[in-house]
Amino acid sequence: MTMVLTILINGLVFGSVYALLSMGLSTQYGVARILNIAHGEFIVLASFITWELVTDLGVHPLTAIAAAGAILFVIGFALHRTLFKRVRDISPNAAAFEGDAILVAFGVYFILQNLMRIKWGSQTTGYSFMAYPVSIGGAQFQARSLFVFAFAAVICVLYNLFLSHTRTGKSIRAAAQDPVAARMLGVKINRVMAICFGIGGFLAACAGVLISMNQTFSSVTGLNYTVIAVIVVVLGGLGSIRGSILSGFILGIVGTAVNSYDPSIMLVVFYLIILVLLIVRPKGLLGR
Amino acid sequence: MLKRTLSLVLAALFIAAALAGCNKPSSNDPNSTPGGTDATPPDPGKQSIVIGGVRSQSGPLAIFDQTAFGPLYRMWADEVNADGGIYVEEYGKKLPVELKIYDDKSDVQTMTQLYEQLCLEEQVDILLPPVSTAALFAAAPIAQKYGYLLLSAEGGATSLKEQIEVCPNFFSVLSFSDTQVPDLVTLCEEQGITSAYIVYIEDLHGTEYFTATENAFAAAGIEIKAGKPIPLDTTTTDFNAIINDARASGAQLFATYVYPDQAIPLAATAIALEYNPDIYLMGSGGSFDFIKGALAGGSGVSPDDMVEGMMAWGAWNGRSAPEAQAFLDKFDAYFGPDGQNILNNPDAGDKEVYHDWWGHICYQTVFEIIQEAIEKTGTLDNQKLVDYIANNHFQTSLGDTWFENNMLAAECYYGSVGQWQNGEFEVVDVGSRRTADPIVPKPAWAKP
């Protein structure tokens, strides 16, 4: 019983982080059709910014969301306005653009990762935060993990409210569903795409801040987050935000269960899930 | 069609130009064997001893060149050159050393190609080892093929013995599972430890240490409650499950045969869950000073208190022997005395380096052995150096040092298991190497 409870709660913690990891990627792909391989680097950058603020200024890590969020929103917005817009303009068709955009994102990934390595080295980095246990139903949990879960859940809810209740959110959803129709209805499609890319950066920053509270990180771990995010996004359905959240939690719980049996086959299991999915239901759980 | 012809001519021109560029006439006799086995008389105009190495200066392994072997070759080169160089009899003069270090981006395929370049093209005098056990496996045959001596630095493995059989020019310097696990067993027996929970990384390092421990513990009657393999990439690994499982097993010894990238989050999880076994053996990485700050950063606990009572592989300190103290003084004079945590000080200049109470003194002997061999044999002929090193004793920072079957003899090391006590890394092996009595059970984790 304790074991089930442990798996469930830790699964929810991991799931919330996975969901947060992938929401940004999903937003970027859903509207701008860019699979941003550099997403994980954005996350690591936010973690480093948080770490600098916590260890140098001694502030609460959550306050770093403001700083890291603003920086990464601007970076994302600017990247789309300059690079990706240009690639879009010269690509002959949508499929070619998706391919080229992935390659450009890889370029951004290499540049960002190595700039961070030059600045912060490649060693494991982290700081101590709420490092004490909490007992629930006889099982021990880390206080910081529960904190991360709560906050990640809040961000997921807030973001969904933003999409369904604000003007910008509505135009994002319109652009994701049908860019041509959205443009005819007066949505400035290029602006919305750039905003989406910025929001992707902002969500990466949220993920990075929360991850830095709960885990260690280094300048070379970014691709690992990207891989997880991509798996989550594909399982949920490319471009579906709700799908990402759902599949994030599913993978979190499945992963934690596999983990308690043998941590070393986790990625293999994830890939097998994707393999089966591509054969059975390539659109993903909630894909259109 | 024209376009094709054009591209073709362009391509052909490029290939020709590239090959011509690579194919500059060489001043060396193409028929002579490269490397130190050159039979030609020594060139009296020789200005320096060229020391070539391929090191991972970028990529995931860069941390080792930054903190482990890297600081020592820089220190040694400066020290030798400040002294005017190494006296080589066959040249009748002191020759300064010149470092020629290439970066392999932490990629073994690149590494092998660059070593072939060092051996064939640059014809360096002495080779330095690459980073990681896997790289040693690949570098040893290359050194053998071109007649070079190769002493290891970071990395060591039981299975390297297989490679030594076909590569007698290769010498293993760092202690590894064969030398260290038996000392852990005697320590456990002394302290009345009867059960263990082991986490190991799915890598040569983890697997070999785990296998050695399984065998040795079985023989000593210590029960292994569980052996958990974890992947190199731990983004998806739930350390909570492992720590809770270890606690539930009631094991007295908790050992993590992993690298710093996993050892730090594992320890951080143990701290957060207040899991406090009788012995917490951190494994690789635990012997670096930077581990203190990595665990204490942001917690309000002093770095020294945070790691109090933790054990790790090692081990040596200034009280191990006068030679060790002399090396420590030299190291501190060169890099600055303060072993502060590199993780809390990213802007630290590249001269600020942190102690490694396992490897540093072993790596230092690499240079002391090479230098003594050159001075004693009076030659840079690598084959003569190999013969000399295989058959002689050396006076190094480890004291009396020698190789047995190309492995540094187990008796040479200052210890195998260390424990953090008041910020010092004490040797706690049973017997005369011990610099302080072990604290078992480990005290509770410090609180702010």
Added chain:
Amino acid sequence: MAFIKRVLPGTARGRLHLGALICVAAFLAVFPGVSRPYTTIFTASILMYIILSLSWTFFSGKTGYISLATAAFYGIGMYIEAILGRYIPLPAAMLVAAAAGFLIAAGIGAITLRLRGVYFTIFTFGLVLLLQNLVLWIEIRFFHTKGRIVTSGDFTFVYYCILAVFVILLIAAVIMRRSRFGLALECIGQNEDSAAHIGVDTTRTKILAFAVSAAPVSAVGAAMATRVGYIDPNIAFNLLMSFMPVLMAIFGGTHSLYGPVFGALVLTLLEEKLIRGYQEYYMIIFGAVMIIAVSFMPKGAAGIAESVFLKLRRRLRPRSHPRNDGGARDE
């Protein structure tokens, strides 16, 4: 005879082109005899990258499906040599590797090539990591080891093995260009729906092309394993080996056979220079070249060279050969 006639270029320029090709091949064949040993080793690396980027272009350049699986097939080749190397000679192991690469790629293609391109890219990228983890798990669990020592080969022999793959690949590519199969691929790249409309079995063509493009990669992987001497899953399945060929092909241009060759040549030489002294910035430059190549050189260096040449020719011989302009556009 009829076959040879069909394959051989009919025009004078075509014959010139073939003759030059034979010259280059002949030069490369005698090359190790006259060069210094390291130059042979380095040239083998250049040829290796050329083969990888040509293979990538053969499938991805034509169809627009971006494959990041090169490292997977390369690693499969390495493991085949590591396992079989002690029992059979290298050329035989290379054949086995090519066959294995072909079959595995066909299987993967059958699953993923029915889907949109982005799924294919994601899956091929994941495949490298999947194989890395899977092989590691198998090695540790069943063989209690991580890596394997590979019987090391003589570098001149390895060079000739790689050269042989290169020559075979070039001949195959030239034949393919003029075949039904090549045309069908081209059609798919331009517009998959209309290709299906005119009767091309698109899925089958794509799967076959992907499988064919994997075979030389695995063969070269087997050859290179003997030079590395020791492999483990991280060495064999190295993501960089997926990215480099893509970068080289796009930099050189994917519209002709010479683009990837040129790209591989230039970037390998650049890497050789940068890795000494500029290693800190090497990967940053790598990323920048990737971005610039995609966003500013849609036809690659070959495309730029071509347009410069056409401009020059137009200026020198205004309107004398209007037919040629049309011809160039068609290609």
